[in-house]
Amino acid sequence: MNKHVMNEAIGETRLDRGTQGVIGQGVDRYEGKLKVSGKAPYAYEHLIGEKVAYGFVVPGPIGRARVKSIDTAKARAMPGVLAVVTGDAIMHSSAQPMGPDVPAMKGEIFHYNQPVALVVAETFETARHASHLVEVDYEPLEGHYEMEGRRETGRASDGGPMAADTKRGDFEKAFAASEVQFDRTYTTPSYHAAAMEPHASVAKWDGDQLTVWSSCQLLDLNVKQIANGVGVDASKVRLLSPYIGGGFGSKLGIGPDAVLAALGAREVGRPVKLALTRQNVFQATSRRGETIQRVRIGATKDGRITCFAHETDTPNAEGEGFFEPSGISTVFLYPGDDRLVTHRVVTTDVLTTSAVRAPGEATGMLATESALDELAEQFGIDPIAFRKLNEPEKDPQEDVPFSSRRLLECIDEGARRFGWADRPSKPATRREGEWLVGYGMASASRANSLMASSAEIEMSADGRATVKTSMTDIGTGTYTILQQIAAEMLGLPLDRVDVLLGDTSLPASSGSGGSWGANSAGSSVFVAAEAIVEEFARRLDVDASTLTLKDGHAIAGNRQIPFSEILKRETLTVTGKIEPGDTSDNTNQASYGAHFAEVAVNVTTGETRVRRLLTVGTAGRILNMKTATSQCYGGQIWGIGYALEEELVVDPRSGLIVNHDLAEYHVPVHADVPKLDVVLLEDRDPYASPLAGKGIGELAIAGVGAAINNAVYNATGIRVYDYPITMDKLLPRLPEEVGAAA
Amino acid sequence: MKRNRRAKRSMKLKINGVEHELDIDMRTSLLDACRDHLGLTGSKKGCDHGQCGACTMLVNGRRINSCLTLAVMHEGDEITTIEGIGEPGNLHPMQEAFLHHDGFQCGYCTPGQIVSAVGMLGEVADGWPSHASADVKAGAALSGDEIRERMSGNLCRCSAYPNIVDAIETASAKMKENA
Numbered sequence: 001m002n003k004h005v006m007n008e009a010i011g012e013t014r015l016d017r018g019t020q021g022v023i024g025q026g027v028d029r030y031e032g033k034l035k036v037s038g039k040a041p042y043a044y045e046h047l048i049g050e051k052v053a054y055g056f057v058v059p060g061p062i063g064r065a066r067v068k069s070i071d072t073a074k075a076r077a078m079p080g081v082l083a084v085v086t087g088d089a090i091m092h093s094s095a096q097p098m099g100p101d102v103p104a105m106k107g108e109i110f111h112y113n114q115p116v117a118l119v120v121a122e123t124f125e126t127a128r129h130a131s132h133l134v135e136v137d138y139e140p141l142e143g144h145y146e147m148e149g150r151r152e153t154g155r156a157s158d159g160g161p162m163a164a165d166t167k168r169g170d171f172e173k174a175f176a177a178s179e180v181q182f183d184r185t186y187t188t189p190s191y192h193a194a195a196m197e198p199h200a201s202v203a204k205w206d207g208d209q210l211t212v213w214s215s216c217q218l219l220d221l222n223v224k225q226i227a228n229g230v231g232v233d234a235s236k237v238r239l240l241s242p243y244i245g246g247g248f249g250s251k252l253g254i255g256p257d258a259v260l261a262a263l264g265a266r267e268v269g270r271p272v273k274l275a276l277t278r279q280n281v282f283q284a285t286s287r288r289g290e291t292i293q294r295v296r297i298g299a300t301k302d303g304r305i306t307c308f309a310h311e312t313d314t315p316n317a318e319g320e321g322f323f324e325p326s327g328i329s330t331v332f333l334y335p336g337d338d339r340l341v342t343h344r345v346v347t348t349d350v351l352t353t354s355a356v357r358a359p360g361e362a363t364g365m366l367a368t369e370s371a372l373d374e375l376a377e378q379f380g381i382d383p384i385a386f387r388k389l390n391e392p393e394k395d396p397q398e399d400v401p402f403s404s405r406r407l408l409e410c411i412d413e414g415a416r417r418f419g420w421a422d423r424p425s426k427p428a429t430r431r432e433g434e435w436l437v438g439y440g441m442a443s444a445s446r447a448n449s450l451m452a453s454s455a456e457i458e459m460s461a462d463g464r465a466t467v468k469t470s471m472t473d474i475g476t477g478t479y480t481i482l483q484q485i486a487a488e489m490l491g492l493p494l495d496r497v498d499v500l501l502g503d504t505s506l507p508a509s510s511g512s513g514g515s516w517g518a519n520s521a522g523s524s525v526f527v528a529a530e531a532i533v534e535e536f537a538r539r540l541d542v543d544a545s546t547l548t549l550k551d552g553h554a555i556a557g558n559r560q561i562p563f564s565e566i567l568k569r570e571t572l573t574v575t576g577k578i579e580p581g582d583t584s585d586n587t588n589q590a591s592y593g594a595h596f597a598e599v600a601v602n603v604t605t606g607e608t609r610v611r612r613l614l615t616v617g618t619a620g621r622i623l624n625m626k627t628a629t630s631q632c633y634g635g636q637i638w639g640i641g642y643a644l645e646e647e648l649v650v651d652p653r654s655g656l657i658v659n660h661d662l663a664e665y666h667v668p669v670h671a672d673v674p675k676l677d678v679v680l681l682e683d684r685d686p687y688a689s690p691l692a693g694k695g696i697g698e699l700a701i702a703g704v705g706a707a708i709n710n711a712v713y714n715a716t717g718i719r720v721y722d723y724p725i726t727m728d729k730l731l732p733r734l735p736e737e738v739g740a741a742a
Numbered sequence: 743m744k745r746n747r748r749a750k751r752s753m754k755l756k757i758n759g760v761e762h763e764l765d766i767d768m769r770t771s772l773l774d775a776c777r778d779h780l781g782l783t784g785s786k787k788g789c790d791h792g793q794c795g796a797c798t799m800l801v802n803g804r805r806i807n808s809c810l811t812l813a814v815m816h817e818g819d820e821i822t823t824i825e826g827i828g829e830p831g832n833l834h835p836m837q838e839a840f841l842h843h844d845g846f847q848c849g850y851c852t853p854g855q856i857v858s859a860v861g862m863l864g865e866v867a868d869g870w871p872s873h874a875s876a877d878v879k880a881g882a883a884l885s886g887d888e889i890r891e892r893m894s895g896n897l898c899r900c901s902a903y904p905n906i907v908d909a910i911e912t913a914s915a916k917m918k919e920n921a
Contacts, residue, residue: 028841035849036837036856038784038824045783054778124778125749125769196788196796196850196899245786245850246899278789475848475900630844630902637901662793662897670890671874673903 002531002574004523006450007581009686014489014533015526015621019550023488026626030479030499031243040243044200044275046213052202053082053120055264055274056127057256058134059113059283063655064143064349067107067136070117074133080126082268084134085118089263091229092116093352094199094285095253096322097513098159100224102259103352109138110317111351112655113283115256120264120272143349145655147292151313154344159321161359162343166331168397169338171296174307178298182375186295186367187722188326190648191288192281193356194667197245199255199285200275203262210237214258217247218511219470222254223504229259230266242502244512247474249355252513255285282660287648289314289324289353293367298336303379305390307338310368315348322353328360329445329702330368332402332588335392350655355513357638358698361446366642366723369442369706374719383441383710384411384420395588403587403687406618407443410594413679414441414616418596428717428735435600436735437611438715442707444593444617446699448519450584450689451510454577455524457486457532461570463552463563465490466498467528471509471521473501476697477627478517484624485522485691489529491549507575515591515695518623520578523689528576535574536566583687591699593617595639595707601715606727606734608712610640613704614677620685620694632678632700639704641668644724753814757782758826768814772806773797775813776823784824784853788897795896798854798861799823805861807895824853827860835920836860839913840906847900855896859910862892863917884914 015023034040060067072084088106092114095102105116117134121127144150156164175181201214210232216222219239227234244251257274265272276284291314298307312326327341356362376386391408394401415421423439424430430437455469467486473479479499487497500506510520537544540556548555552563583589598612613636622628645666649658659665678700684692705723713719718733752765755775766779771790776782776799785808788796792807799808800822828834836856839845846852866888871878874891882888889907898906 026844029844031849032841032846033830033833033837035846035852036840037828037830037833038782038853039830040849041783042786042850044787045777048781048783123767123770124774125767129769194899196794196848196897197786198788244848246848248899275787278791278793475846477847626844627847630847630900630905633904634847634901637903661791662789663791667897667899668901668903669894669897670903670907671894673890673901675886675907676904 001577002527003577003579004527004690005579005581006583006689008583010690010692013690015691018488019548020488020491022484022494024622024625026624027480027484027494029477029627030483042197042243042245043202043213043215043241044273046202047204047271050271052271052273053122053268054124054127055261055272056119056131057115057276057280058117058119058131060109060116060136061113062109062138062140063112063145064141065109065138066141067109067116067138069137071135075119075130078126078130078133080122081119081130082122083120083264085120085263085267089229089259090115090117091256091259094255094354095225096354097218097252098322100221100228102225102229111349112657115260115284118260118264120268143655145348145350145650146652147313147315147346147348150346154313154346157321157323157345160323160325160343162325162328164343166341166397167339171307171309171338171340174338175296175298175309178306179301180299182297182371184295184371184721186293186370188291188363188366189723190290190650191356191646192648192665193248193250194662194665195246195248195250198276198278198281199251199257201257201261202271202273203265204271205265208236210262212237212258212262213240214254215244215251216241216254217251217472217474217513219472219502219504220508220511225254226258226262230262239504240502241472244472244474247512248357249359249513250285252355278662279660282665283351283657286352286354288356289316291324291326291363293326293364295367295371297371297375303381303386303389305335308334308336309340310364311342313344313346315346315350315353317349317352318347320352324353324363325360326364328447329365331397332395332590333445335390335396339397350650351657358446358701361698361702362642365703366705369703370709373710384415387411387443398588400586400588403589404685405592406683407592409681410592410616410618413681414594414596414614417679418614420596424714427714434603436603436715437598437600438711439598440707440710440714441594441596442703442710444595444699444703446515446591446695446702448589448591448688448694449514449516450580451516451520452579453510453520453524454507454575455521455528456507456573456575457528459532459567459572461564461567463567464496465492466500467525468500468506469509469521469524470504470506471501471517472512474512476512476517476631477624478512478521480627481518481522481623482525485525486529489526490532492552496552515698519689519691519693519695522623522691523578524576526690527578528574531574531576532572535572539566587687589685589688589694591617591619591694591696593699595704597707597711599708599711599715601712601730603734606730608644608725610708611674615700616679616681617699618681618683619696619699620683620688621692622680623693628680628696629678631697633676635698635700636676636704637668637673638701640672640708642723643705643708647724751814754817755813755821756819757821758823770813771809772799772811772813772816773808782823782825786850786853788851795858796851796854798858798896800857800861803864805858824857827857835916836913839909843905843909843912845906845909846902851896851898855898855906858893858896863914
């Protein structure tokens with residue numbers, strides 16, 4: 001195994017030379033033709049033509065209870081019903097991404113409409129019908145369904161995505177002594193990932209060997225979770241996820257469907273297909289926790305931030321360690337010698353909370369980037385000038401250098417392109433017909449991480465390359481960028497590189513999550529390709545650094561040799577592995593950007609429309625300009641949803657997630673989204689990975705909602721502290737007279 | 743309780759020009775008939791409640807949420823699924839445009855978006871107005887706002903919306919050229 005540990009900055013590579021000319025290019029997606037023609041098989045769509053059975057989940061109709069008995073007789077008596085699976089092993093929600101454990105019900109109902117049984121039948125229609133005949137007898141238990149009134153019980157979890165507390169100096173003392181004190185509390189609601197493909201699994205037993213096709217992001221962890229849930233050794237399980245209909249964090253851990261389908265298949269002795277209903281997805285997978293965030297900033301009279309505190313309360317189910325890490329950017333984005341970032345988990349008996357796209361930044365920067373806007377105004381300083389005044393030179397928490405931080409360049413470029421100079425200098429002063437118009441901006445940052453990952457490249461005797469790794473493509477463009485990296489490194493046209501993903505029988509990978517996928521899996525392909533180049537050089541008896549590869553030929557001095565000749569009619573197979581190293585510790589790595597929004601608020605109805613949205617970003621090397629830009633559109637649009645629309649509502653009396661479908665949980669639709677602008681600046685981060693790239697998928701959501709909130713303030717003079725900014729929050733406070741109707 | 747437990751019925755469905763004879767539960771939706779019984783899995787199930795548009799098919803040329811209608815109701819109809827729009831070696835201009843403009847990411851809503859877009863262009867050609875039309879009697883011209891309004895029944899959580907609008911504009915022009 002060829003391994004590269006990221007202990008120092010990478011120098012010039014074949015990617016920089018770009019001899020083949022494919023890296024970075026906005027080429028069409030590798031698997032695109034299959035997706036636009038409906039030929040890409042998602043989890044549920046395997047075993048076509050085989051005799052299978054269909055599963056349907058029985059939900060537990062109460063928020064918290066001990067199950068006394070489950071009467072399955074009527075359901076089992078229905079013709080076509082093959083089995084009703086009950087028992088301790090029924091998974092009641094999705095697994096967390098931190099470890100191999102799975103949440104089994106063990107005789108209890110932990111949250112409203114959790115799975116308590118699975119009906120398996122000859123047809124989907126019969127399974128669905130019979131699910132209504134299963135009777136659950138339970139003893140209700142006391143449940144707590146909101147944080148309100150119980151915030152003092154919050155616990156500091158050591159099992160979350162970051163340390164519960166990050167402190168430096170003495171914030172309280174510094175804040176008390178500050179010339180200017182800013183103290184605001186913001187709330188964000190619970191959100192749902194709402195990927196378009198509901199979690200689905202097909203499970204097939206062959207003796208004691210289990211094969212599962214499921215919609216999963218982290219296959220090498222997920223296969224262990226399935227094994228744990230079913231009670232078999234992980235070596236007996238193979239998991240495949242070649243195509244995934246969106247994840248956004250909700251498929252980092254397995255859904256209950258993976259284990260339920262396997263249990264059902266074992267019981268009925270034939271493969272079982274189980275797709276969660278949309279209602280199941282909302283109520284039995286995972287969600288992003290709501291937050292209450294207190295932001296305190298101390299500053300000098302002339303506008304210099306001296307101390308910063310960001311304290312978050314957020315819920316999770318009993319025993320769950322995950323928390324929404326709202327302070328994750330605050331730790332390094334803002335200056336101040338005295339610092340305090342805390343998270344407390346309030347236990348509630350509601351569906352487990354877990355990672356959703358940009359855990360932390362997506363909620364935390366709604367608060368902090370709105371706070372900066374308000375504080376800048378208090379000082380009478382333009383928000384951009386205020387950020388320039390407060391740009392730290394090094395990581396203010398750890399005192400290590402930033403690997404690269406071009407935030408202010410992004411802001412300046414954005415301001416220029418957007419026409420920031422035309423911003424109404426006073427709020428609620430620009431009116432166009434029945435619309436109040438305002439501009440707002442916000443910074444974006446997303447912490448970068450590199451994960452261990454491996455990939456194999458198989459070069460066939462005729463000089464074609466196939467990349468193989470258990471890595472997943474959740475819509476991010478992984479197939480395509482791995483093809484591009486291999487093609488560029490090996491000097492092959494794109495149509496001579498194939499990519500196989502999403503199968504645990506392939507070399508173990510980082511999986512998709514936390515925007516680390518492209519950098520991690522891509523680097524493993526880089527390492528494997530380097531090893532092939534080394535082998536070519538050895539066979540040609542030249543130094544690898546003098547070898548140029550292009551269009552399937554090796555060029556050494558005045559020789560030009562086709563790969564097929566070097567390979568001598570044999571297949572060459574090489575595995576590469578990347579591991580994070582010292583650069584993760586001795587530099588602070590993040591992607592940066594800036595958002596600019598123009599909104600119009602209807603003076604009569606309070607409806608907010610986003611008219612323009614521009615994001616300028618830097619994320620190291622961009623591997624494919626087209627797919628990277630698409631990722632950023634996605635982040636911007638999620639930002640529109642978080643600012644104006646999305647809110648998962650839990651009934652505090654019962655724990656029921658009230659808006660458990662796509663009619664009532666409002667994700668942005670076509671009509672909510674104007675033409676968007678994304679600009680990615682040419683950038684390299686040699687500390688981040690051999691590719692000199694950084695994460696991009698989550699950068700563009702970080703801060704977008706705050707830019708919109710700041711624009712709403714600029715339009716109306718109304719500051720909203722409770723997201724989303726719905727009409728009811730603006731209507732009572734809309735100004736009577738603004739400017740002249742155009 | 744006396745009830746006919748045999749809810750099955752034989753039915754004929756004409757899908758993408760091919761006649762299929764099925765003996766299935768009468769409660770089977772048109773979507774599930776295709777996905778579970780005919781191996782036509784291109785149409786997707788995103789919600790099963792007509793809320794997301796991933797299952798969009800054309801029935802006699804008009805858009806329909808195939809999860810909201812029973813298969814047995816469509817004997818004699820001309821049904822078109824994504825498989826009937828075009829194939830990898832022979833893509834429809836709308837599919838080509840989605841590919842080139844990156845009008846998708848995960849790809850799950852994509853067949854529904856594409857079928858919906860093809861159906862939508864037919865509605866515009868027939869002069870159907872929308873909420874975005876300034877004058878409902880004036881006939882409809884395709885614009886960005888019209889596309890966004892008319893496509894709002896097709897959700898895309900990856901949020902490829904800007905690229906989808908570009909793709910539809912490109913495909914529309916190409917289809918007019920070819921016509």
